[in-house]
Amino acid sequence: MNDVIKPGPETPSQAAGLPLLSVVVPTFNERDNVTVLYRRLDATLKDVPWEVIFVDDNSPDGTWDVVRGLARQDSRVRCIRRVGRRGLSGACIEGILASSAPFAAVIDADLQHDETQLPKMVALLRNGEAELVVGSRYIEGYRTEGFNSQRAGASAFATEIARRALNVEIADPMSGFFMIRRDRFEQLAPQLSTQGFKILLDVVATAHGKLRAVEIPYTFGSRQHGESKLDSMVALDFLGLVLAKLTHDVITLRFILFGMVGALGLLVHLAALFIALELFKAPFAEAQATGAIVAMTSNFILNNFLTYRDQRLQGLGIVRGLLLFYLVCSVGLLANVGVAFSVYDQEPIWWLAGAAGALMGVVWNYAMSGLFVWRK
Ligand code: GDD
Numbered sequence: 001m002n003d004v005i006k007p008g009p010e011t012p013s014q015a016a017g018l019p020l021l022s023v024v025v026p027t028f029n030e031r032d033n034v035t036v037l038y039r040r041l042d043a044t045l046k047d048v049p050w051e052v053i054f055v056d057d058n059s060p061d062g063t064w065d066v067v068r069g070l071a072r073q074d075s076r077v078r079c080i081r082r083v084g085r086r087g088l089s090g091a092c093i094e095g096i097l098a099s100s101a102p103f104a105a106v107i108d109a110d111l112q113h114d115e116t117q118l119p120k121m122v123a124l125l126r127n128g129e130a131e132l133v134v135g136s137r138y139i140e141g142y143r144t145e146g147f148n149s150q151r152a153g154a155s156a157f158a159t160e161i162a163r164r165a166l167n168v169e170i171a172d173p174m175s176g177f178f179m180i181r182r183d184r185f186e187q188l189a190p191q192l193s194t195q196g197f198k199i200l201l202d203v204v205a206t207a208h209g210k211l212r213a214v215e216i217p218y219t220f221g222s223r224q225h226g227e228s229k230l231d232s233m234v235a236l237d238f239l240g241l242v243l244a245k246l247t248h249d250v251i252t253l254r255f256i257l258f259g260m261v262g263a264l265g266l267l268v269h270l271a272a273l274f275i276a277l278e279l280f281k282a283p284f285a286e287a288q289a290t291g292a293i294v295a296m297t298s299n300f301i302l303n304n305f306l307t308y309r310d311q312r313l314q315g316l317g318i319v320r321g322l323l324l325f326y327l328v329c330s331v332g333l334l335a336n337v338g339v340a341f342s343v344y345d346q347e348p349i350w351w352l353a354g355a356a357g358a359l360m361g362v363v364w365n366y367a368m369s370g371l372f373v374w375r376k
C-alpha cells in the first residue's frame with residue numbers, strides 16, 4: 001500500500017520521457033492566464049518530468065485555442081475541450097483520469113495558487129510520506145492576498161460545518177490546490193460527484209480517513225486577469241455535497257431543489273387558477289388546466305435555471321425540453337392521482353393519501369426529467 005514511487009533516471013518510464021506528474025488545470029475564461037501559468041510551471045518543475053492538462057469547458061473567450069497553441073509548441077501541454085458541460089469538480093476529475101502519470105496535481109489557472117510548492121508536494125508523495133498533499137490556507141505559515149474578510153469568514157464557517165458533518169480531518173478541505181497519487185484517486189473516482197466546486201472535500205470525505213494526507217501552507221495570491229466564477233450558487237453546491245455524503249447519495253441537492261421548485265409550482269398553480277377564475281371568469285376546468293400549464297412552465301424555467309444549471313438547455317433545446325417536461329409531468333400527475341386514490345381506498349385519511357400521491361408525482365417527475373429532459 002505505502003509503496004514508494006521513485007521514478008528516477010534508472011526507470012524505464014523516465015527513460016522514455018514519461019511524466020511523473022500531471023498538472024491538471026480547470027479553466028473557464030482564462031485566456032490571459034494560461035500562458036503565464038505554463039511558463040511558471042516550466043520554470044518551477046525543472047527536476048520533475050511533468051505534463052500539464054488543461055480542462056476547458058468550451059470557454060467563450062477561446063481559452064482552449066490558446067492552450068492548443070501552447071500544445072503545438074510543447075508536447076507536455078495537453079488540452080481537453082469539453083462541450084455542453086460545466087463544472088469545476090467534473091473538469092478536475094476528467095483531467096486526472098486522462099493522466100497516466102503516478103501523481104496528479106490540481107491547480108487553478110488564475111495564478112492564485114502558488115505553483116512553486118509543487119516540487120515539495122512531489123517530494124512528499126515520492127518518499128511515501130503522503131498519498132495526498134493539500135495546499136492549505138488554515139495552517140501556520142499561510143498568508144492571503146486574494147481573500148476579502150467577508151469571503152474568508154464564510155469560507156471558515158463552511159469549513160467547520162464540513163469538518164464536523166463529514167468527519168474530515170484536514171484543516172482546509174475547501175482548498176482547490178492539491179496533489180494526489182493517481183492510483184488512490186482512481187479508486188475513489190466512481191463515487192465522486194461531478195457537480196459543484198468542492199472536489200477535494202469530496203475526495204477526503206469519500207476516502208473516510210483512509211488517505212494519508214499532509215498539508216502545507218501556501219500564499220493565496222490575488223487574481224491577475226479575468227474574474228472568479230464562484231457565485232452564491234456555490235454555497236448551494238456545498239450544502240448539496242454535504243447532504244449527499246451524509247445520506248450516502250440517497251438525498252441529493254438536485255432532488256431537494258427539484259422538490260422545492262415543485263412546491264413553489266403548487267403556489268403558482270393556485271395563483272393562476274385564482275386569476276383565471278376571478279379575473280377572466282373562466283369555467284373551472286379551463287382555469288384548472290391553465291393553472292397546470294402555467295405551473296409546469298414556471299417549474300421548467302426554474303429547474304433549467306437552478307436545479308440543472310450545470311447542463312442548462314439552450315436555444316431550440318429549450319422548446320424540446322419544455323414539451324418533454326409537459327409530457328413527463330402529465331404522466332406524473334396520473335401516477336400521483338393513482339397512488340393517492342389507492343391509498344385513500346385502503347385508509348381514508350385525506351392528507352396521507354394526498355401526501356403519498358404528491359411524493360409519487362415528485363419522484364416520478366424527477367426521475368423522468370433526469371432521463372429525458374435534462375439527460376447528460
Ligand atoms: N473547466 C472548468 N469549468 N473550470 C472552471 C469552472 C468550470 O465550470 N469554473 C471555474 N473554473 C476554473 C477557473 O477558470 C479557475 O482556473 C479555477 O477553476 C478556480 O475558479 P475561480 O473562479 O478562480 O475560483 P476562486 O478563486 O473563487 O476559488 C478557488 O480557490 C478556492 C480556494 O483555494 C477554487 O479553487 C476553490 O475551489 C477554492 O476553494
Ligand code: MN
Binds near residue numbers: 223
Ligand atoms: Mn480564483
